[in-house]
Amino acid sequence: MARTRNHPREGGTRRRGGSSRAGDAVTLEEVARLAGVSTITVSRALNQPDKVAAGTLEKVNRAISQTGYVPNLLAGGLASKKTRMVAAIVPSIANLVYAETMQYFSKRLNEFGYQVMLGESGYPERSEQSLLSAILSRRPDGILLTGVNHSPECRRLLIGARIPVVETWDLTPTPLDLVVGFSHERIGLEVADFIAARGYRRVGTISASDRRAQYREKIMLERLQRHGVTETYRVQIPVPSDMRKGRDGLAELLQRGLGTGVVFCSSDTLAQGALTECLARGLKVPEQIAIIGFGDQSFAADTFPALSTVRIDRPRMGRVAADALLARIDGRPLEEHVIDVGFQIIERGTT
C-alpha cells in the first residue's frame, strides 16, 4: 500500500510536505540535529539549563523556536518516571467549595511545573475504584483525595501506586499518607454550643446526604441534647445541594412544626435557599428563623441579612495540600502528616 496512514483525519488546512516539518511532530532529535548537538544536550537545555553552556543553550533555544518543538511528556515521563502531574479526586467540580479548593491547589502546583488532573467521584454510575484506576494509569506523581473513607479496593490501589497521597476535607489520626483538613466533630460541637449559648430552644437541620454533613449534624444534635435542647427537626436532602432544596427544606421544617428557632444547613447554598424561603414567606430573619450555613462561600457575606456560617479556609487547604504533596514528592521531610486547617464560626446577620 502506497498510502501513508499517518493522518486519517483530513487536515482541512494543509497537507503534508508544506513547510519544514514533514509529517509528524517535531522531536528532540530534530532539534538536536538543527542545533548541532546531541539529543541529551537538548534534553538538558530544557530540564537543567544550568548544566549547559550559555552558547549551547542559545543554539538549542533557537532550534526549538525554529522548529516549534513541543516536548512529549509521555516519553519524558516514561523514561524518568516523573510525570509532573498530580491527580485530584473531588465529589463534584460543580460544587464551588471543591472547585475553589482545587483552584488554589492547582495554582500552587502549577507554579512548580505540575499539572493537575481532576476526577469526579460523585457519579454513582462510575465506581470510585474505576476512576482511581483510570487516573493511576496515567502515573501521577501524587494524588489528592476528598474525604478519608475509601473502599478496601481503593486503599489497595493507592498503596500499590506508591505515590504520596493527601486526603482532604476531613481529619483522621491514621491517614493513608497525609491528611489536610478539619474536624467535623469539633464543628458539630461548637455549632451546638453556639446555638445553645444564644438561647435557641428549637433547632432544625437541613443536611445533604453526605457522610461528612451527616456526621456534623449527628454530633451537633447529640451535644444539643446535652444542653437540654431537645426539640429538633431534621430534613435530609439528596446531593447536590442547591437553593431549591434549601427552600424546600425550610418549608418542610416549618410544616413539621418548627415555628421559630434556628436552622443549621450543611452548606451555604442550602442556607441561602432557606433564607430566601423565609423572605418569600415574610418571616423575619433572624427574629423568627435564624440560619447558620457551612463553608463561608464568597456570597455568604453578601446575602441579606448576611449569613452566619462556619468558615473553612479553602484557599489555605488547597495550598497546604499542594505544599505537603510537593514536599513528599521531592522527598523532603514533613513535620506533620496530619494538618488541621481548622474552622471558624462567623456570626453575621442571620443569627
Added chain:
Amino acid sequence: MARTRNHPREGGTRRRGGSSRAGDAVTLEEVARLAGVSTITVSRALNQPDKVAAGTLEKVNRAISQTGYVPNLLAGGLASKKTRMVAAIVPSIANLVYAETMQYFSKRLNEFGYQVMLGESGYPERSEQSLLSAILSRRPDGILLTGVNHSPECRRLLIGARIPVVETWDLTPTPLDLVVGFSHERIGLEVADFIAARGYRRVGTISASDRRAQYREKIMLERLQRHGVTETYRVQIPVPSDMRKGRDGLAELLQRGLGTGVVFCSSDTLAQGALTECLARGLKVPEQIAIIGFGDQSFAADTFPALSTVRIDRPRMGRVAADALLARIDGRPLEEHVIDVGFQIIERGTT
C-alpha cells in the same frame, strides 16, 4: 502470592537511586509471564478483548487481578500515539457556568474512556500560551477551548499539534476546527428587544470586564439606542463576578441616577447581588428595579423574586462539544463544524 515488595510507605528517607516507587510496579510482562502468554496478548486482552480466545482472556484476567496490574498509559500512549485524554481550557473552574459545562463534557468523554485534563486560563500571571504548551506536552487527543479569540502563538501551537479542537462559548464562521456555542450578538439584540418591548426607558448594565460580556452589552446598548432608549448607565466590574460586585454595581447605578428601570447583568451571580441590594434597600423588584441575569444558573429560578435571565444550555453545550470532539478523533465525518446551541430568554419574576 509472591509479594516480595516491602512497605515503602513509611519512607521519604530513601535517596535517589533507591527506587522507592515505580521500580517494582507491575508491568505487562509480569502479567504475561504469570498468564503464560506473550505481552502482546495481554495488551490485546485489555484493549481488544474480542480478538482473544475466551480461555486466554480468563487466564490473563486472573493474572491481572492477582498482580494488581495497573496499565501504564504513558507507555501505551507513547507507543500508540493515542492518549485517550482530552484537554479543556476554561477561564476559571471556580465559576459555575464553566464548571458545569465541564462536568457534562467530562462525563460524556468518560463514558468513552477518555479522561479530561482541565486548565485555567484566567490567571494573568500565566500566559495562555504557556498553559497551552504545558497541556500539549501531554499529547491530548483533542482539546476544548473557551472563546474564539486566541493569540497568534496559540493558534500556531494548536495547528502544529494537529489534533481536533473545539472552541466553545461563542460562535464564529471560521473556527480553528470546530465551534460549539451561541451568538453573543443575538443575545444582545434580543435582550434589547425584550427590554424595549416591555417599555423600560432607563437601562443599567453591570458587566464583567470579560470580552464576551462586554460585547453583549455593546450590541444591546446599540440596539436599544435604535429603539429610542437612550438613558443608559453602565458599570463595569473586574472578574471574577460575585454577589458583592453585583450589590456594589447596583448601588453605583442608583447613585449615578438610575432611579427606576431595568438592569442587565453579565451573569446570574451579579444579578443575584443586584437583587439582594434592592432587597436591602427596600426597593421593589421588578416595580422599581427590574433585573435580567445571564446564564440561568440553577439558583436563578429560586431567588425571590425568581430571576429573569438568558438561558444557556450548558449541559447540551458540554455534551455536544464532547460528541463533536469524539467524532473528529475517531475520524468520523461531521455534519457541521459550526454548532449553535442557541439561548433563550427566560422571563421570571424580576422583570
Added chain:
DNA sequence: GGTCAAAATGATAGCGCTGTCATTAACAAG
C-alpha cells in the same frame, strides 16, 4: 607546561507499551 578537578557533552540502553508483520492453529471446502 603539566596536573587535576570541574564543567560540558555525548553514547548507550532502556522506560512499558503497541503497530506491524509473521507464524501457528483450526477448520471448512474442494
Added chain:
DNA sequence: CTTGTTAATGACAGCGCTATCATTTTGACC
C-alpha cells in the same frame, strides 16, 4: 489430503525521551 481462509498468538522494533556512565573540554593552580 490439499488448499485456502480465518482466528489466535507471538517476535520484534520502535514511540521520544532521560538515567547512567564515559569522554572531552576547560581552566585554575603550581
